[in-house]
Amino acid sequence: MKKRFRKKFAVAEFYRPWFAISAEIKPMAEGDQADFVSRFIAAAEALDMICDGAIGETELEVSFDTGRLATANAERRQQFIDQVSQWPEIVKIEATELQ
Numbered sequence: 001m002k003k004r005f006r007k008k009f010a011v012a013e014f015y016r017p018w019f020a021i022s023a024e025i026k027p028m029a030e031g032d033q034a035d036f037v038s039r040f041i042a043a044a045e046a047l048d049m050i051c052d053g054a055i056g057e058t059e060l061e062v063s064f065d066t067g068r069l070a071t072a073n074a075e076r077r078q079q080f081i082d083q084v085s086q087w088p089e090i091v092k093i094e095a096t097e098l099q
Contacts, residue, residue: 017073020053020063021081023093027058036089043083047076066098073098 028036037055044051044064053062064080066073077098085093 015069017066017069017098018063019066019077019096019098020061021084021093021095022059022061023084024059024091025055025089026091028089033057036087039087040084043080047080049076049080 025036033055040055040060040062041051048067050065051062052065053060055062064077066076077095081093081095084090
């Protein structure tokens with residue numbers, strides 16, 4: 001496969017590992033929930049990860065792109081999970097392994 005197609009379809013050296021999180025969160029007032037979402041996104045961006053998903057009133061389902069291969073992907077995944085799981089708004093959290 002040509003390099004152009006490998007890059008376009010994120011194959012071989014262009015593959016970007018990812019993982020997903022599903023969590024139960026405490027119900028919050030509208031302003032508090034906006035602050036929670038901002039902190040959640042900022043925590044992911046601080047570790048150079050891109051997140052995409054949905055955060056509802058009492059649950060969240062988010063997937064994370066951890067960046068290019070061989071860039072401490074597993075360490076950043078674990079660091080993010082450890083950080084977020086300590087927040088008082090999180091009731092229960094489950095994360096997949098790197099895919």
